Amino acid sequence: MATEGLHENETLASLKSEAESLKGKLEEERAKLHDVELHQVAERVEALGQFVMKTRRTLKGHGNKVLCMDWCKDKRRIVSSSQDGKVIVWDSFTTNKEHAVTMPCTWVMACAYAPSGCAIACGGLDNKCSVYPLTFEKNENMAAKKKSVAMHTNYLSACSFTNSDMQILTASGDGTCALWDVESGQLLQSFHGHGADVLCLDLAPSETGNTFVSGGCDKKAMVWDMRTGQCVQSFETHDSDINSVRYYPSGDAFASGSDDATCRLYDLRADREVAIYSKESIIFGASSVDFSLSGRLLFAGYNDYTINVWDVLKGSRVSILFGHENRVSTLRVSPDGTAFCSGSWDHTLRIWA
Amino acid sequence: MPCLSKMERMIVSMQDPDMGIKMRNQRLLITVIPHAMTGNDIVEWLIQKYGISEEESLHLGNLIVKHGYIYPLKDPRSLVLRADESPYRFQVRPHRARHSPNGHRGPRGSCLSLFLPHRPPISGPAPSGRPRSWTTVGTAGTNQGCGPSPAPLSAAASLAAIYLAKKNIRKQGDLIEHEKDNYNLLHKRINHTWDFVVMQAREQLRAAKQRRKGDRIVIDCQEQAYWLVNRPPVSAGRGGGLDPHSRPRPGQRGWGRRGSPPALSMVLSLQPGAPNVLEQGPERRNCHTTRVQLNMDYYKREIEYCRKAMARTRVKSSICLEGYIKFNEQYVPHDPIMSGCLPSNPWITDDTTYWAMNAPTVTTPTKLRVERWGFNFSELINDPLGRAQLLEFLKKEFSAENLSFWEACEELRYGEQSRIAEIVDSIYQQFLAPGATRWVNIDSKTMERTLEGIKTPHRYVMDDAQMHIYMLMKKDSYPRFLKSDLYKNLLAEAVIPPETKKRVFPFMRKQRHSSPSPALLLPAGDAEEKSRSPSTAPVPEEES
Numbered sequence: 069m070a071t072e073g074l075h076e077n078e079t080l081a082s083l084k085s086e087a088e089s090l091k092g093k094l095e096e097e098r099a100k101l102h103d104v105e106l107h108q109v110a111e112r113v114e115a116l117g118q119f120v121m122k123t124r125r126t127l128k129g130h131g132n133k134v135l136c137m138d139w140c141k142d143k144r145r146i147v148s149s150s151q152d153g154k155v156i157v158w159d160s161f162t163t164n165k166e167h168a169v170t171m172p173c174t175w176v177m178a179c180a181y182a183p184s185g186c187a188i189a190c191g192g193l194d195n196k197c198s199v200y201p202l203t204f205e206k207n208e209n210m211a212a213k214k215k216s217v218a219m220h221t222n223y224l225s226a227c228s229f230t231n232s233d234m235q236i237l238t239a240s241g242d243g244t245c246a247l248w249d250v251e252s253g254q255l256l257q258s259f260h261g262h263g264a265d266v267l268c269l270d271l272a273p274s275e276t277g278n279t280f281v282s283g284g285c286d287k288k289a290m291v292w293d294m295r296t297g298q299c300v301q302s303f304e305t306h307d308s309d310i311n312s313v314r315y316y317p318s319g320d321a322f323a324s325g326s327d328d329a330t331c332r333l334y335d336l337r338a339d340r341e342v343a344i345y346s347k348e349s350i351i352f353g354a355s356s357v358d359f360s361l362s363g364r365l366l367f368a369g370y371n372d373y374t375i376n377v378w379d380v381l382k383g384s385r386v387s388i389l390f391g392h393e394n395r396v397s398t399l400r401v402s403p404d405g406t407a408f409c410s411g412s413w414d415h416t417l418r419i420w421a
Numbered sequence: 422m423p424c425l426s427k428m429e430r431m432i433v434s435m436q437d438p439d440m441g442i443k444m445r446n447q448r449l450l451i452t453v454i455p456h457a458m459t460g461n462d463i464v465e466w467l468i469q470k471y472g473i474s475e476e477e478s479l480h481l482g483n484l485i486v487k488h489g490y491i492y493p494l495k496d497p498r499s500l501v502l503r504a505d506e507s508p509y510r511f512q513v514r515p516h517r518a519r520h521s522p523n524g525h526r527g528p529r530g531s532c533l534s535l536f537l538p539h540r541p542p543i544s545g546p547a548p549s550g551r552p553r554s555w556t557t558v559g560t561a562g563t564n565q566g567c568g569p570s571p572a573p574l575s576a577a578a579s580l581a582a583i584y585l586a587k588k589n590i591r592k593q594g595d596l597i598e599h600e601k602d603n604y605n606l607l608h609k610r611i612n613h614t615w616d617f618v619v620m621q622a623r624e625q626l627r628a629a630k631q632r633r634k635g636d637r638i639v640i641d642c643q644e645q646a647y648w649l650v651n652r653p654p655v656s657a658g659r660g661g662g663l664d665p666h667s668r669p670r671p672g673q674r675g676w677g678r679r680g681s682p683p684a685l686s687m688v689l690s691l692q693p694g695a696p697n698v699l700e701q702g703p704e705r706r707n708c709h710t711t712r713v714q715l716n717m718d719y720y721k722r723e724i725e726y727c728r729k730a731m732a733r734t735r736v737k738s739s740i741c742l743e744g745y746i747k748f749n750e751q752y753v754p755h756d757p758i759m760s761g762c763l764p765s766n767p768w769i770t771d772d773t774t775y776w777a778m779n780a781p782t783v784t785t786p787t788k789l790r791v792e793r794w795g796f797n798f799s800e801l802i803n804d805p806l807g808r809a810q811l812l813e814f815l816k817k818e819f820s821a822e823n824l825s826f827w828e829a830c831e832e833l834r835y836g837e838q839s840r841i842a843e844i845v846d847s848i849y850q851q852f853l854a855p856g857a858t859r860w861v862n863i864d865s866k867t868m869e870r871t872l873e874g875i876k877t878p879h880r881y882v883m884d885d886a887q888m889h890i891y892m893l894m895k896k897d898s899y900p901r902f903l904k905s906d907l908y909k910n911l912l913a914e915a916v917i918p919p920e921t922k923k924r925v926f927p928f929m930r931k932q933r934h935s936s937p938s939p940a941l942l943l944p945a946g947d948a949e950e951k952s953r954s955p956s957t958a959p960v961p962e963e964e965s
Contacts (some may be wrong), residue, residue, distance in 0.1 A: 083720035090727035102738045109742040124768040185939025202940035232835035243713035249838035264711040285707045337736040349471035351427035362756035406757040407768045421768035
């Protein structure tokens with residue numbers, strides 16, 4: 069039959085080259101509707117004035133590199149995790165530590181606060197994502213109540229609760245993302261398509277709450293349908309690992325930060341990269357990015373210990389913030405946009421406003 | 422690492438004969454060092470070349486020095502860029518050494534190569550820019566916690582040992598504490614080659630005596646800087662360490678705990694406490710070294726994706742980008758970092774009134790908040806207060822069941838796997854069954870599909886119905902809500918807090934009150950109860 073001949077021809081090499089050539093055609097197709105640049109459209113937008121942001125709080129208490137942090141919905145509490153396995157919950161307004169647990173593994177690269185504020189999730193070199201309920205019992209032993217949820221075959225790089233405490237989305241060095249039911253630990257959906265370690269993810273703020281974006285060491289940023297497990301959009305314009313992805317507040321776009329020292333903005337309706345945030349003097353990778361509430365500013369933490377603030381519309385750098393004494397590894401804007409928190413390999417976290 | 426190749430390009434332009442930094446004779450106390458530059462020269466050049474501030478230039482320059490591409494001739498133990506007349510030099514490749522002082526020739530034709538291993542910082546293909554000898558060090562960590570079995574460290578260890586042996590001889594045994602420790606450790610590790618080490622050290626010292634003073638200073642500084650930078654990262658102390666060069670083995674849990682032996686890293690920590698710029702963190706794979714199976718399925722998926730993507734509808738850039746401008750206009754006044762917030766930003770003034778006034782459930786919302794409900798339906802329904810007002814409005818229109826149905830569907834979507842059948846049944850009974858008390862008005866096709874689907878209930882079985890009702894509220898009820906007296910009154914009664922200026926006297930800082938943690942709301946056992954509902958649960962109001 070004719071189809072058998074086709075199967076014979078489907079060698080790995082020919083599939084690979086077919087994929088490459090289709091990707092090229094796709095880029096051409098995407099370019100067709102690109103009739104103007106963002107900074108051109110933004111010419112009529114008022115330029116930003118003097119920009120002053122300072123460290124308002126310094127959180128000291130981790131004995132080693134801070135790798136990840138997340139805000140609680142109450143706009144002041146945060147959870148942070150570090151290289152030595154310590155996970156701490158702080159009221160960052162008062163700088164008091166409220167909970168602390170030591171994971172049985174090092175390099176806890178992912179942590180997340182549950183939407184209810186009653187639990188946290190974390191994981192790293194143990195290849196798992198575990199959930200710890202937060203209680204204020206006397207003689208609290210957080211470790212005893214730990215629930216093992218996700219199981220990957222390599223390190224956990226990122227995790228996030230969905231709209232409830234009952235589901236967790238994870239990204240892993242094994243090249244996949246996965247959605248889990250917290251109570252049973254059941255795998256609800258897995259997402260295959262990255263060609264190497266997945267380093268980051270972010271859930272879309274869209275009304276229908278169905279998609280998320282992930283970035284990896286294959287230089288790809290991929291948008292996924294949570295329900296079907298299919299990749300719905302893919303972008304491959306970075307020159308190196310993508311360390312961080314974050315949605316623009318409207319949900320129509322997302323930003324990425326990469327080891328190639330650039331941040332980029334990808335529009336989902338135009339289906340293409342629409343802006344690059346880079347400067348010749350910035351040569352170290354961007355480890356972590358987040359938008360201000362209006363999406364006008366993009367805060368990016370870098371491996372050269374600095375935080376650069378970008379004007380998203382005009383494409384220019386608004387400010388550079390010094391203070392950390394080692395890599396900035398994590399950065400998140402607070403839920404109400406009043407401040408952002410940065411965590412660093414210098415063992416501290418800083419709140420900037 | 423892309424940053425190292427970018428740094429190398431920077432160094433190359435710094436060395437450009439026309440546009441680079443002008444090298445001159447520089448003074449170091451009474452000695453003249455030829456062909457060097459000052460810290461000031463470096464800072465100025467960076468400012469001019471990249472259009473950056475002095476602060477940024479100094480920061481960047483410091484990183485260049487910390488990575489070993491430039492080394493200081495004054496105070497060489499401290500790899501710091503000083504914006505003054507202190508002299509600096511570029512770290513040199515042995516085989517292109519500009520300086521070939523008299524003395525015996527090493528394998529690459531220069532004395533400089535005596536202490537530099539085969540791949541110095543400025544090198545070609547090595548992706549990490551690190552000398553290859555270091556990467557073999559990491560794999561030595563495979564003996565997890567067993568005794569001090571000798572690892573294949575000889576190349577790197579010998580070089581380090583020679584350096585310390587020279588110091589030891591010169592200072593007649595008077596090394597500083599950690600140098601002494603390192604020296605003894607190395608002595609134990611490569612005891613079998615110690616005669617060679619000492620011989621080499623003596624040889625190099627003898628050769629050094631024959632050099633001009635200027636050359637001697639330069640080479641000493643260069644060597645010192647080299648060893649400060651190119652030590653492998655120190656394993657972490659408490660809580661176990663991970664040698665970042667080693668590969669975590671798949672499936673192995675708790676890898677990298679205290680079991681790993683003190684790597685060469687600890688042995689060579691010549692500058693304890695300073696961050697090691699070459700440390701990378703856990704190993705990552707890229708497309709060339711990936712763990713992912715790039716098999717037929719992988720490429721078939723990519724091809725399938727490309728085919729679908731080719732056919733997708735795209736929107737012209739000009740239209741999409743206009744969207745950002747509009748969004749920006751709408752939201753910037755609500756962005757506390759861009760526009761400030763009233764009465765004040767709690768982080769700046771230590772006053773939490775802003776949070777109290779914008780708590781999830783307040784009696785009188787602020788004007789900005791009520792305005793935001795008018796931006797789009799999402800803003801209204803996702804704000805607990807907004808949603809409550811929407812419910813009030815829908816009650817008046819006798820369509821409150823729509824909102825309740827939508828909420829129940831959210832509970833299904835984001836709920837526990839084990840409760841799916843139960844929740845689907847509850848939704849059916851309340852909203853979909855013929856004669857249900859809160860029957861929702863869905864079009865017949867969707868209803869038919871849904872009723873069929875709930876025979877095998879799953880998490881997404883209500884998606885179509887939920888979407889239909891959501892759109893109904895959005896397109897139909899919402900516009901009427903915005904025109905209603907209810908909303909108009911909310912706007913009229915909404916408060917605009919007066920501004921509180923930042924306190925002029927910082928020592929009269931307001932006391933920072935703690936607030937109850939969300940986890941405190943309920944007694945211990947109920948924390949799980951509470952975390953079941955999708956995040957519509959109110960977060961506690963702040964004390965002010």
